[in-house]
Amino acid sequence: MSIALRGIGKQFGEFAAVQNIDLDVPTGALIALLGPSGCGKTTLLRIIAGLETPDEGHVLFDGRDATLWPIRDRKVGFVFQHYALFRHMSVFENVAFGLKVKPRRERPAPKEIRSKVQSLLELVQLGWAGDRYPAQLSGGQRQRVALARALAVDPDVLLLDEPFGALDSQVRHELRRWLRRLHDELHFTSIFVTHDQQEAIEVADTIVVLNRGRIEQCGVPSEVYDLPTSAFVHRFLGQVNELPVQSRGGRAYLGPIDISAASALGTGSEANIALIRPHEIEVGAAASGWPAVVVAVRVIGPIVRLELCAEGQPANEPLEAEISRERYEGERFVVGQKVGLRFRRWQLYPATGAAA
Amino acid sequence: MAAAESRTAGRSPALARALLIAVALSFLGLFLVLPLLTVFVQALAKGVGAYAAAILDPTAWASVKLTLLVAAIAVPFNLVFGVVAAWAIAKFEFRGKSTLITLIDLPFAVSPVIAGLIFILLFGSHGWFGGYLKVHHIRVVFAVPGIVLATIFVTFPFIARELIPVMQAQGKDDEETALSLGATGWQTFWRVTLPNIRWGLMYGVLLCNARAMGEFGAVSVVSGHIRGLTNTMPLHVEILYNEYNYAAAFAVASLLALLALLTLAGKSFLEWRQPELRHAARQGRDRTRREIT
Numbered sequence: 001m002s003i004a005l006r007g008i009g010k011q012f013g014e015f016a017a018v019q020n021i022d023l024d025v026p027t028g029a030l031i032a033l034l035g036p037s038g039c040g041k042t043t044l045l046r047i048i049a050g051l052e053t054p055d056e057g058h059v060l061f062d063g064r065d066a067t068l069w070p071i072r073d074r075k076v077g078f079v080f081q082h083y084a085l086f087r088h089m090s091v092f093e094n095v096a097f098g099l100k101v102k103p104r105r106e107r108p109a110p111k112e113i114r115s116k117v118q119s120l121l122e123l124v125q126l127g128w129a130g131d132r133y134p135a136q137l138s139g140g141q142r143q144r145v146a147l148a149r150a151l152a153v154d155p156d157v158l159l160l161d162e163p164f165g166a167l168d169s170q171v172r173h174e175l176r177r178w179l180r181r182l183h184d185e186l187h188f189t190s191i192f193v194t195h196d197q198q199e200a201i202e203v204a205d206t207i208v209v210l211n212r213g214r215i216e217q218c219g220v221p222s223e224v225y226d227l228p229t230s231a232f233v234h235r236f237l238g239q240v241n242e243l244p245v246q247s248r249g250g251r252a253y254l255g256p257i258d259i260s261a262a263s264a265l266g267t268g269s270e271a272n273i274a275l276i277r278p279h280e281i282e283v284g285a286a287a288s289g290w291p292a293v294v295v296a297v298r299v300i301g302p303i304v305r306l307e308l309c310a311e312g313q314p315a316n317e318p319l320e321a322e323i324s325r326e327r328y329e330g331e332r333f334v335v336g337q338k339v340g341l342r343f344r345r346w347q348l349y350p351a352t353g354a355a356a
Numbered sequence: 357m358a359a360a361e362s363r364t365a366g367r368s369p370a371l372a373r374a375l376l377i378a379v380a381l382s383f384l385g386l387f388l389v390l391p392l393l394t395v396f397v398q399a400l401a402k403g404v405g406a407y408a409a410a411i412l413d414p415t416a417w418a419s420v421k422l423t424l425l426v427a428a429i430a431v432p433f434n435l436v437f438g439v440v441a442a443w444a445i446a447k448f449e450f451r452g453k454s455t456l457i458t459l460i461d462l463p464f465a466v467s468p469v470i471a472g473l474i475f476i477l478l479f480g481s482h483g484w485f486g487g488y489l490k491v492h493h494i495r496v497v498f499a500v501p502g503i504v505l506a507t508i509f510v511t512f513p514f515i516a517r518e519l520i521p522v523m524q525a526q527g528k529d530d531e532e533t534a535l536s537l538g539a540t541g542w543q544t545f546w547r548v549t550l551p552n553i554r555w556g557l558m559y560g561v562l563l564c565n566a567r568a569m570g571e572f573g574a575v576s577v578v579s580g581h582i583r584g585l586t587n588t589m590p591l592h593v594e595i596l597y598n599e600y601n602y603a604a605a606f607a608v609a610s611l612l613a614l615l616a617l618l619t620l621a622g623k624s625f626l627e628w629r630q631p632e633l634r635h636a637a638r639q640g641r642d643r644t645r646r647e648i649t
Binding site: 049051071074076078087102146 | 530532533537547552
């Protein structure tokens with residue numbers, strides 16, 4: 001089922017949770033709503049689910065106006081961050097709940113319910129756990145029960161509110177991959193909310209970045225990561241180094257590096273800021289580029305992170321650069337070593353906008 | 357020497373524990389067990405025959421029936437009100453919510469005697485509705501309806517007070533999940549909300565029932581003390597006591613105490629009978645613990 005939002009707005013008292021949101025989710029898409037806490041992503045998800053009513057705008061399901069449909073008519077599966085399993089019911093009863101509350105003429109026979117629940121439990125790799133109670137399961141297992149329960153009623157749309165937020169990183173990683181596989185097998189439309197950019201990039205087809213109740217940017221993960229349209233998105237998706245652009249004699253500089261030729265954004269008097277990702281900094285021999293001193297070296301699995309104090313920069317704001325492990329094995333940077341920096345890529349933003 | 361030190365260090369918490377338990381137990385014995393025992397000892401002081409006679413006395417028996425009737429009306433009424441009020445307060449945001457919470461506590465703050473007087477002022481022969489009631493031959497004050505009203509007023513907060521924190525802690529996730537799975541509001545209430553709150557509810561009912569049966573002040577004002585007609589058990593105990601009929605007074609009192617013990621036993625029995633309930637209770641505790649840490 002395709003979902004479209006048209007001019008959605010919602011106020012909580014004085015606080016505008018979401019404003020003027022337009023979004024199209026095609027059938028079968030897996031979309032991430034990404035943003036910091038308080039950006040309105042959960043409100044938006046709850047509006048789609050029917051748990052909140054928007055103050056303005058429309059929610060369209062397959063082109064039909066569903067804005068005022070009650071939640072139980074929407075055929076959405078909703079998964080909460082804290083699972084919301086019914087703790088007085090066994091795992092089996094939890095998954096069977098949606099089938100058992102159907103009106104009598106739609107309700108499957110007990111035998112059918114049993115086999116369907118069992119196959120769903122197999123699907124989430126919990127075929128053995130039907131008799132257990134939620135309290136006897138681990139966090140990852142509980143979240144899989146919650147997913148099986150949501151899938152039991154054959155929803156057209158699966159909505160997940162920070163589904164892996166309460167799990168530790170190993171389990172989280174596993175469940176992300178599993179969710180992606182499940183989505184590819186079953187072809188429902190999924191929207192999930194997360195504040196974790198890594199998660200959004202790993203799982204989603206499309207990322208919608210939200211900030212202060214508005215959509216900042218919407219696109220495929222690589223596009224949003226590589227071509228952010230605002231400093232906010234640039235900062236939110238991964239690590240960045242920030243450097244002020246200095247203009248001297250009609251030319252623009254980052255430290256001693258002249259960037260006039262390559263910079264699109266004004267070289268004029270307005271203050272600009274350059275955002276550079278750690279892997280876009282090239283660390284070379286001391287003689288070339290911007291002189292800097294290595295102040296810390298941290299090996300993180302396949303990458304090595306260097307903290308660099310560049311000449312003329314405040315000592316408490318070192319730049320972060322990432323190099324590959326292979327390169328590090330060859331060159332062995334050590335603390336105190338003098339190096340030269342170049343920038344492979346950077347992006348300029350007006351300083352005022354960047355402060356947002 | 358280090359060993360000796362560590363031994364004393366190890367002993368002092370044990371000592372403290374023993375001391376604390378001893379203090380708690382002796383308080384319990386002094387203020388709970390001893391009075392309760394006294395009631396039964398006094399009741400049986402003149403032999404089993406006198407005890408049976410005191411209980412089988414028609415006026416005593418009438419007071420037992422009246423007490424049970426009042427509790428049977430007041431408790432379900434406050435049960436419904438308590439669930440509705442706790443639901444409204446815990447799951448919705450609305451204007452005047454804090455006022456409602458304060459109002460629910462009003463019966464705790466007001467002396468029961470004043471609660472009784474309120475109903476005299478409203479429904480007594482010189483009260484606001486007195487004239488109307490007289491014309492239509494409806495007796496409220498000095499009759500069963502007045503006693504029920506006063507009891508409801510006094511026991512108003514028990515169930516709501518017990519449920520509000522439970523429901524607030526549980527949030528709305530479970531209900532919203534049930535709705536998204538296609539359950540109706542009614543199904544959601546019976547299958548999800550009620551099982552989630554049943555422990556708080558049961559405890560609230562227990563407290564409410566105990567108070568409904570034991571209420572003295574408010575009921576005393578509106579009852580009129582008509583023997584065999586408007587005397588509840590606590591009032592009957594007082595009358596017998598004032599007539600120096602100690603054995604009978606304590607006999608009825610022992611019956612009242614027995615009713616209280618029975619409710620407690622009923623709760624324990626339910627817990628013991630249904631392991632799944634025990635399990636749910638344990639989970640509830642785990643959950644609270646998780647939320648605290």
